[in-house]
Amino acid sequence: MINWLYIVFLLVILWTMAIMYLAPRISRSKHFGLLGPALMVKSTKNRNIIDRIAKRFPGILFGKISVVLVIISSIFAVILLVYGSILSLSIKPSNAPSLSLLIGLPGINPAIPISYGVVTIIAAVAIHEIFHGVVARRQGIKLSSVGALFFIIPLGAFVEPDEKEITSADPVIRRRVIAAGPGINIVIAIISLIIVAFLLFPAVTPTHQGLYVESTTGGSAAAAFIPTGTELISYGNSTVNYSGNALLNMTMDSVLIPGHNYTAEISKGGTLSKVSVPAGIVIASVIEGLPAYNASVPVGSIILSVDGNVAYNDSVLSSYLDGVAPGSNVNMSVDVYNTTTHTYTIKTYAITTTSLYYYYSKYDPSSNSQSYMNKSFVGITLGYLGIGGLTLSGMQAILSGSQVFTVPWNGILEFIALPFAYLYPVPSSLASLFTTPFSPLVFWGVVNVFYWLFWWDLLLAITNALPLFVFDGGQFFRDTLYIAGKKERLKFLRSDANVRKITTFVGFLVLFLFLWEIIVPRIV
Incomplete structure (x- = not known):
């Protein structure tokens, strides 16, 4: 099987070697130039386009506003780097993201689509360069050339102010x-x-108020009958039936008998159907080294009872274990699903509990409490039916980005990360669960274009705002120091040598944080 990542890396190496070999000739050419390993194809004929825009655009005012925006973006970018570096300490080598996910190029990074990714990155780079030129002209600085920027493929446009x-x-x-x-x-x-x-997003409405299934537990019945990408509309029988937000709360308050079959109404691609699925809290994972793991309790099984006490939901189970002294022996009965024969087998496991305090002391010390010392824990995580997801209204809020305005920090991080959860471009299975104001194909295409415009422009802005010498932020930071040096108490910044030392130190610090996030999760 062809490994496209290796092919791309080979192309990058060959391109870079070719650029290095041709660099002396390119530097003597009037029509070509270099921007790092990128090739600039220059033209002087189109400079009048920038001039026409500059005459009508308040470039000086926009330049002043941009200075403030870049300062804010630079601070935000550095905070992100520090935050990411701290998080990297908690990532095990086995969970470290693949290198392809760290490369922000469409086609290489599996989270970035080629179609929307290429079009919007070219637009973002082009408008970025054009406005360098627009403000330069408004400030009376000539342009040497404009043109296209290539790094194997077209990356966008560039504008080159007169160097002198x-x-x-x-x-x-x-x-x-x-x-x-x-x-x-x-x-x-x-x-x-x-x-x-x-x-x-305010123009769309969920066809049903159900639960969008984002994940299922392997080995569970739900994984066979309620696949990811479907909507669980309702679950239960004629007496007790859960729908809407109640589906999300079944883990804590279900009264359905665990192990008994109930009817699940689902929608897949807009097609409705009904399937029979056993109720109960499903073991989503067992924590290595803890009691359930040591007793070989299978993932995907439904907990029926503990010491004869029916485990209707997590609240009932936790309440019982809270009253059991750590170190006690308990008998846990589970319903094990056979994925081949689609049959169920009841098994009982003898488990010696540990304390909830021990678990938190090992995995989450900051959340530990003395009150946990007398509460039992068996080392499992749970999910009702073995599915994980959100209501359609909850998914709508996440996809819309509206949470950026209500919980800014978490909202912006979550919105940026949606492609890595494969929620942008909006998957067709999810899009089919909403009613749109006009053609779904056109509507979701427009949504995806604007999302990727947001994504690339924000990424380009905060990356270029970093005080690193290869980005706009490097020169921006240097000029900021020179400007600060006009104040008498900061006159030491009038020295080129001092400014060079500060910018070099800060630049290497930023580079160190970049490398830290890449290397540390793979060795710690």
Whole structure:
């Protein structure tokens, strides 16, 4: 089987070697230039387009606003790096993300679609470069050339200010020009987010108020009959039936008899059907080294009872175990599903409990409590029926990005991460569960375009805002130090040598954090 990641890496190496070999010739050419390993195809004929835009656009004001936006973005980017570095300490090598997920290129990163990814990244890079040129012209700085940027494939456009004029410009002016690129990316990201959150998603409604199944526990009956990507509309019988938000709460308050079959109404791709699935809390995982693991209790089995006490839900089970002294022997009866024969076998396991305090001391010390010392724990995680998911209204809130405005920190991180949960582009199985105001194909296409415009523009903005020498943020930070040096108490910043030392130190610190996030999860 062809490993496309290796092929791409080979292409990158060959491209870079070719650029290094041709670099002397390219540097002497009027029509080509280099931006790192990227090739610039230059033109002087289209500079008047930038001039026409600059005449009508308040570039000086926008430059000033962009400076503020870049400062905020730089702080946000550094906080993200530090936050990611801290989180990386808790990631085991076996759970470290693949290198392909760390490469932000469509087609290489499996979370970034080629279609939406290529179109929107080219748009984001092009508008970024154009606004460098627009603000430069408004500030009276000439443009040497405009053109296209290539790194194996087209990456977008570029605008090249006159080197002598941009170098000799006042740091205040130069900083505005540099800030304009990330600044327009931030503006477009905000506009795209507003369109998705307040114009597009309010126009859709869930066809049913059910539970969208995001995951199922392997070895459970639900994995066979309620696959991921379907909607669980209702579950129960004529006497007790759960629907809507109640489906989400069954883990804690179900009164259905565990192990007994009940009817689940599901929607798959808009097609309704009914299946029979046994009720109960399903063991989603057993924690290595703890009692259930040591007793070989199978994942995917339904807990029927503990010491004869029926385990209707997690609340009932936890309440009983809380009253059992740690170190006691309990008998847990479970219903084991055979995925081949689709039959069930009741088995009973003798388990010696440990304390909840021991579990938290080992896995989550900050949440531990003395009150846990007398509460038993068997080392399992649970999920009702063996499914995990959210209500359709909950999924709508997540996909819309509206949580960015209610819980900003968690909301923005969750919204950025949606492609890695394979929720953007919105999967067809999920899209089919909503009613749209016009053609679903067109509607969801528009939603996906605006989301990826948001994603790429935000990523481009915060990356370029970092005070690293290869990004706009490196020169922005340098000019900020020169500007600060105008104050008498910071006059030491008037020295090029001092500024160079500070920017070099900060740049290597940022680079260190980048490498830390990549390397540490693979060795700790």
